[in-house]
Amino acid sequence: MxxxxxxxxxxxxxxxxxxxxxxxxxxxxxxxxxxxxxxxxxxxxxxxxxxxxxxxxxxxxxxxxxxxxxxxxxxxxxxxxxxxxxxxxxxxxxxxxxxxxxxxxxxxxxxxxxxxxxxxxxxxxxxxxxxxxxxxxxxxxxxxxxxxxAQPEANPQAITVSRTASGRADIAKPTPKRLFVIDYQVQGAKPAQMPEPKVRSNAGVISNVVLRDNPANNGYRLSFEFDPGEVTLAELRAELTLQEARPVETWLYRWTL
The missing domain is CATH 2.70.98.10 (Beta-galactosidase; Chain A, domain 5)
Structure with missing residues (x-):
């Protein structure tokens, strides 16, 4: 067998x-x-x-x-x-x-x-x-x-995800919409140009995608809103694209109700 x-x-x-x-x-x-x-x-x-x-x-x-x-x-x-x-x-x-x-x-x-x-x-x-x-x-x-x-797989040139946080996106009233905040840490020198963010989901709606510098960790902060609508499960994916050849982590997440 x-x-x-x-x-x-x-x-x-x-x-x-x-x-x-x-x-x-x-x-x-x-x-x-x-x-x-x-x-x-x-x-x-x-x-x-x-x-x-x-x-x-x-x-x-x-x-x-x-x-x-x-x-x-x-x-x-x-x-x-x-x-x-x-x-x-x-x-x-x-x-x-x-x-x-x-x-x-x-x-x-x-x-x-x-x-x-x-x-x-x-x-x-x-x-x-x-x-x-x-x-x-x-x-x-x-x-x-x-x-x-502590960090057995360390790449001195990689841009890595250091923190993921989420919470309510609508402050005025409770809704299913979620706000995701992802911090990236840059190992070594920071790229000369700002990366291009791309966030996707196989269900629901992604909106308000914003990438900014994060001086607190020599990196970046990516934020976006996710509205699941009627679904109870969705696969999320966030990527940062650089013009220079450098390893950047792709962020994956399974949202569930």
Whole structure:
């Protein structure tokens, strides 16, 4: 019998809340999580950043790829002030970067987000799933390096997502419309020209896309509004385009009601 459900290089973590998704939280701590995002570098060299969420219902996302360069659950927020926890010290939790050795072929990085109301439960799972089932009686070899640390995958030239926050877009009255704010940090010298932002969604309406300099972190701040309308799930994607050759992370997010 073939093995159709297999997860290679699996990792688990915990995410309860952060500035992105505090509307269901009654907690004195601004953030509670062991990891705040899934980082992927796909086979084409594209850097993808997917902020984690604590959804109302089970969510499983599959990021199709061919021979990934790496993926892992990252803890990027390292400031104690954003946790305020004298016991757990989430700002010191390590990140884990999986670096495949050789060609893993087609498949997907799978992210599972499980609803939780307690930080004692690991509710985040990430792994690689081959596109084809593993046949009975056959032999398969997959090699990879596990890299632990504060930032085990660091590119000195990359422009990376440092923070994702969201909240009500309509101040006067409650509506389903959401405001997203994404901070990008520039490693090294800042580009001479402002990047061009592009935000897309497979459902709902994107509006008021604004990119500005962020002197607080030598980077940029991207903001936009998202009106889901009648949908209960949408895939969001934000990109910054530069005229110079430089790695810039693509921001991905699954919004759920």
């Amino acid at each position: 073939e093995l159709s459900k297999v997860g290679l290089a699996p990792a688990t973590s915990m995410f309860m809340h952060s500035p992105n998704g505090r509307e269901k939280t009654d907690d004195f701590r601004p953030s509670v999580h062991d990891s705040d995002g899934l980082l992927m570098i796909n086979g084409r060299g594209e850097r993808l950043w997917r902020p984690l969420a604590n959804p109302s219902t089970l969510q499983v996302s599959a990021f199709m790829d061919n021979s990934p360069q790496g993926f892992g659950l990252m803890q990027r927020e390292r400031d104690y002030a954003n946790y305020q926890d004298l016991e757990a010290h989430y700002e010191k939790r390590p990140s884990l970067w999986v670096e495949p050795v050789g060609n893993w072929g087609p498949g997907a990085v799978v992210l599972t987000e499980i609803p939780t109301q307690s930080e004692i439960h690991d509710n985040i799972v990430a792994f690689w799933k081959p596109a084809q089932p593993l046949a009975a009686g056959s032999e398969y070899r997959f090699s990879y390096h596990l890299n632990w640390g």
